[in-house]
Amino acid sequence: xTTVDVYNLNREKVGEIDLKExxxxxxxxxxxxxxxxxxxxxxxxxxxAATKTRSEVRASGRxxxxxxxxxxxxxxxxxTDKVQNERLVVVEDFSLPEIKTKVFVQAMRRFNTxxxxxxxxxxxxxxxxxxxxxxxxxxxRREGILRYFEIRQSFCRATCSQENRGGLGLTVDIYSVxxxxxxxxxxxxQKEAHNQVTxxxxxxxxxxxxxxxxxxxxxxxVLEVRTVNVRxxxxxxxxxxxxxxxxxxxxxxxxxxxNIEFFEGV
Numbered sequence: 324x325t326t327v328d329v330y331n332l333n334r335e336k337v338g339e340i341d342l343k344e345x346x347x348x349x350x351x352x353x354x355x356x357x358x359x360x361x362x363x364x365x366x367x368x369x370x371x372a373a374t375k376t377r378s379e380v381r382a383s384g385r386x387x388x389x390x391x392x393x394x395x396x397x398x399x400x401x402x403t404d405k406v407q408n409e410r411l412v413v414v415e416d417f418s419l420p421e422i423k424t425k426v427f428v429q430a431m432r433r434f435n436t437x438x439x440x441x442x443x444x445x446x447x448x449x450x451x452x453x454x455x456x457x458x459x460x461x462x463x464r465r466e467g468i469l470r471y472f473e474i475r476q477s478f479c480r481a482t483c484s485q486e487n488r489g490g491l492g493l494t495v496d497i498y499s500v501x502x503x504x505x506x507x508x509x510x511x512x513q514k515e516a517h518n519q520v521t522x523x524x525x526x527x528x529x530x531x532x533x534x535x536x537x538x539x540x541x542x543x544x545v546l547e548v549r550t551v552n553v554r555x556x557x558x559x560x561x562x563x564x565x566x567x568x569x570x571x572x573x574x575x576x577x578x579x580x581x582n583i584e585f586f587e588g589v
Contacts, residue, residue, distance in 0.1 A: 324341050324342075324344065326342070327340060327342060329415050331415050332433065334433040334434060347399075350400075351404055352396075352400065355397050356401065358397075361506065412434060417430075417443065418449070422449050422452045423453055424456045426453060427457065431457070438459040439460050441461065441463070442463060443464055445464065450462055499525060500535075501522050501524060502523040502524055504520070504521070504522055505522055517576065518579070518582075519577070520575050520577065520583055522575065523570055523573075524572070526571045529550075530550060533573045541583050543578075543583055545575055545576070546578050547575075550571060551571070551573075552570075552571055554566075554569050555569045
């Protein structure tokens with residue numbers, strides 16, 4: 324039986340809880356996790372109004388779909404990974420006395436973690452509204468965890484804090500620097516030709532922070548980091564035209580002989 328400690332908001336141990344083996348102690352299959360991640364990234368893509376010509380079409384544009392059974396299995400594997408790496412924290416009660424971001428952040432700083440997904444049993448108005456302005460925390464009820472499920476979240480349940488000060492004075496840590504891998508045909512060519520991998524990163528993270536984050540999180544040696552600010556593409560919704568949010572891309576060159584397992588076979 325898997326057992327984890329239970330804490331209060333002062334990070335004091337108040338007890339222990341037994342976790343179900345069939346959920347928190349299952350074999351981890353990387354190809355299943357990869358399939359779900361690719362499916363989620365594909366689902367975020369928005370089709371454009373432009374039609375490609377025959378010369379522009381290189382492959383099928385069909386999005387990968389996975390069944391609910393596969394997504395549930397991937398969720399159990401992700402939770403198992405969180406437990407095995409001590410990234411699942413159980414909090415006895417997350418009730419806040421008032422709706423105030425400062426109070427919420429103070430509570431988070433007591434936990435030495437990175438970006439977090441806080442899962443609650445019932446809707447808590449104070450917690451929900453106090454966390455809205457904190458970009459590295461997502462609060463949701465347990466019913467929605469399967470729909471939201473994102474493997475990139477560093478911690479699950481009730482965790483998150485900040486340690487380092489990032490570029491331009493923004494408070495970030497290694498877990499909030501890397502947002503998600505950026506997988507495209509061009510990125511795959513760079514990986515094969517130059518041993519480079521590409522990530523979507525925090526818009527205000529600098530090269531030094533990105534290098535430290537990749538080396539610490541993925542246990543690999545980084546030689547060079549290049550960053551590109553990508554302007555959001557225009558999109559059309561009916562008669563209205565808008566733009567997708569701008570984002571930042573980091574192209575990370577790994578040392579000879581180094582690799583990141585997630586990108587292998589992509």
